[in-house]
Every structure is written in structure tokens, then in C-alpha cells.
Amino acid sequence: MTTTAAQKRARAKVEYDAFLAACPSRLLLARISDKWVALILAALSGQRSMRYSELSRRLAGVSQKMLTQTLRSLERDGLVSRTVTATVPVTVTYELTGLGTSLQGVMCELKGWAEAHMGEVLANRAAHEVAGAAPGVEH
Amino acid sequence: MTTTAAQKRARAKVEYDAFLAACPSRLLLARISDKWVALILAALSGQRSMRYSELSRRLAGVSQKMLTQTLRSLERDGLVSRTVTATVPVTVTYELTGLGTSLQGVMCELKGWAEAHMGEVLANRAAHEVAGAAPGVEH
Numbered sequence: 001m002t003t004t005a006a007q008k009r010a011r012a013k014v015e016y017d018a019f020l021a022a023c024p025s026r027l028l029l030a031r032i033s034d035k036w037v038a039l040i041l042a043a044l045s046g047q048r049s050m051r052y053s054e055l056s057r058r059l060a061g062v063s064q065k066m067l068t069q070t071l072r073s074l075e076r077d078g079l080v081s082r083t084v085t086a087t088v089p090v091t092v093t094y095e096l097t098g099l100g101t102s103l104q105g106v107m108c109e110l111k112g113w114a115e116a117h118m119g120e121v122l123a124n125r126a127a128h129e130v131a132g133a134a135p136g137v138e139h
Numbered sequence: 140m141t142t143t144a145a146q147k148r149a150r151a152k153v154e155y156d157a158f159l160a161a162c163p164s165r166l167l168l169a170r171i172s173d174k175w176v177a178l179i180l181a182a183l184s185g186q187r188s189m190r191y192s193e194l195s196r197r198l199a200g201v202s203q204k205m206l207t208q209t210l211r212s213l214e215r216d217g218l219v220s221r222t223v224t225a226t227v228p229v230t231v232t233y234e235l236t237g238l239g240t241s242l243q244g245v246m247c248e249l250k251g252w253a254e255a256h257m258g259e260v261l262a263n264r265a266a267h268e269v270a271g272a273a274p275g276v277e278h
Contacts, residue, residue: 016253
């Protein structure tokens with residue numbers, strides 16, 4: 001019994017496979033494979049909820065257009081919920097849904113991996129450049 | 140001594156923070172947040188090594204340009220190693236390095252998440268559309 005993968009699929013009922021070009025999960029994988037999605041989920045994972053302006057500060061350098069667009073797509077997919085409170089001016093807050101929480105761990109790991117292995121990657125790039133510059137080295 | 144500096148940093152655990160716009164880990168996070176990177180690492184994680192043509196078939200629909208470009212960047216960053224064997228025609232194979240293997244688990248989880256939650260996301264999108272279409276609903 002090849003168990004786990006097969007059981008998971010059986011429970012999920014429909015078989016999605018992102019290796020297939022026409023599978024909708026390929027598009028979903030493309031959508032969540034995004035640095036802003038990773039950073040938004042990582043930011044929200046440490047907080048119960050965040051205001052738009054707090055998110056904007058946390059994700060230093062994000063444009064308003066990109067932040068709004070990414071939040072809308074996360075809201076549409078049900079990963080983030082948006083609450084509007086009728087203060088003056090209006091307060092808009094975002095928090096992770098249950099679905100968003102289920103992805104949050106992977107996103108924090110992805111961000112953590114980039115931070116933890118940055119030194120190693122920089123060293124590899126430098127070594128690769130040296131190897132590429134050396135004469136007679138097939139590359 | 141760029142390598143030593145990088146090594147020192149790795150050892151000293153220099154703090155990289157992808158929340159900061161100027162941190163190099165922001166760029167690394169952007170590079171690994173890519174569906175082709177996720178699919179290449181997931182494909183290689185099941186095999187000891189794969190030929191270019193095998194990878195191309197496994198990642199249905201990937202263009203030759205995109206596959207070549209992504210593999211080159213993974214090789215440069217030290218996540219994937221490329222081996223050329225002098226057969227006729229030449230055989231080129233790819234396999235995960237130790238560094239690539241350390242990211243492979245997260246990538247498989249990301250792909251698995253998209254496949255496992257596709258149904259839920261589709262239902263959320265449909266509900267979101269209905270809610271958006273309903274009159275008088277603030278959105």
C-alpha cells in the first residue's frame with residue numbers, strides 16, 4: 001500500500017496535479033508562488049489582524065497597487081478576510097482565515113529559508129562566477 | 140576575500156530580513172517564489188537525477204527558454220547541479236545539491252497545498268463572486 005499520498009488524494013476526492021499544464025492547481029501554485037503573498041502571510045501570522053497601513057509599513061517598499069491587488073486576490077481565494085469598521089476615517093483590517101492559516105507555516109518556512117541560506121547562496125554565486133570566468137571550463 | 144566574508148556571515152548568522160526592501164534575502168525570496176522553481180524541485184526530489192528532456196516532459200507546458208533559464212539560475216545559486224556526460228548526443232542531467240535538498244521539502248509542501256486546497260479555493264472564489272454581485276453588499 002503506497003498509503004499517504006493516495007489516502008490524501010482519496011480524501012481530497014478530486015485529483016489535482018500541478019505537474020499538468022491544464023490543472024487549475026498549476027495556476028493556484030503560480031498565484032501563491034509570489035514574494036508578496038509570502039510576506040503578507042508571514043506578517044499576518046504574527047498578528048491577529050493588521051491594518052492596511054501597518055501591512056504597508058511591514059512590507060517595506062511594496063507599492064500601494066501591488067499590496068491592494070495581492071490582498072484582493074488573497075481575499076477572493078479565501079486566504080485572508082477583510083473587515084471594514086465605520087470609524088472616521090474608516091478602519092480596514094486584514095486577518096488570516098482558517099485556509100490562510102493552513103498555508104502560513106509553509107510561507108514562513110519559505111521566507112525563513114531565504115534568510116537562513118542567503119550567505120550560502122551568495123557564496124555559490126561568487127564561486128559560479130569564478131568558475132565561469134576561468135578559461136577552458138565547460139559551462 | 141568575498142568567499143570568506145560570505146562564510147563568516149553564514150557562520151556568524153548575519154541577520155537577513157526579507158521584510159526589508161534592501162535586504163538581499165528579499166530578492167532570493169522573489170527568485171524561489173516561482174512555480175517553475177517549485178515544480179523543478181518537486182520533480183527532482185523524487186529522482187536521483189533527471190535529464191533535461193525528462194524534466195521538460197514532467198513540467199508539462201514549460202517552454203524551453205523558461206526551463207533553461209530557471210535551471211541556470213538554480214545552478215548559479217547552488218540548488219541544482221548539472222552534469223554533462225560525453226555520449227553521442229551529449230547527455231545533460233540535473234540533480235539537487237545539499238542546498239537544493241534543504242528547500243525541496245518546502246517546495247513539495249507548497250505544491251501539495253495547492254493541490255489539496257484547490258477545491259476549497261474554487262468554492263471561495265465562487266462565493267466571493269456571488270457576494271460581490273449581490274446588491275447592497277459593501278465590498
